């Protein structure tokens with residue numbers, strides 16, 4: 184089984200989730216950061232997993248553009264899609280804004296791996312928004328972003344099944 188994991192990340196949380204997936208998936212797994220590398224030809228892979236992180240309701244354009252451009256090929260693969268996000272309550276909207284409906288329906292696993300605000304490395308505008316998310320979380324009772332490592336394990340188990 185050859186699996187390709189394509190992902191995009193801004194501050195590394197999604198990259199860490201992708202690395203954890205690689206450790207959990209059976210068979211030969213290749214990781215590709217779409218922010219740094221081009222996607223290889225999909226022909227050599229049995230399974231493809233595509234994911235990214237949500238900023239202002241949308242996944243990175245490299246992820247959504249890739250999915251739209253390769254929709255037909257991805258529908259021929261064993262497929263998984265995942266998002267890293269701080270507001271799991273908005274997951275359905277975030278998924279709808281990120282992946283074509285056909286891919287979500289076809290996917291063997293759809294994951295939401297939680298999120299992490301890595302403020303130390305953020306550009307100023309993102310740091311401002313991250314601070315607002317943390318403060319708003321405290322006030323409104325909605326929790327600030329937090330990692331969900333169990334969701335990564337559950338996703339890997341569903342892909343391996």
Ligand SMILES: Cc1cc2nc3c(=O)[nH]c(=O)nc-3n(C[C@H](O)[C@H](O)[C@H](O)COP(=O)(O)O)c2cc1C
Pocket residue numbers: 191192193194195196197198236237238239240241267268269270271273277297298299300301308309310312313328
């Ligand atoms: C400026 C900014 C905007 C964000 N917007 C959203 C959002 O609209 N919805 C959401 O669920 N999470 C949002 N998040 C949370 C990120 O998706 C989360 O921190 C994620 O783990 C980032 O992963 P990365 O480090 O791989 O980019 C936002 C975070 C920042 C810093």
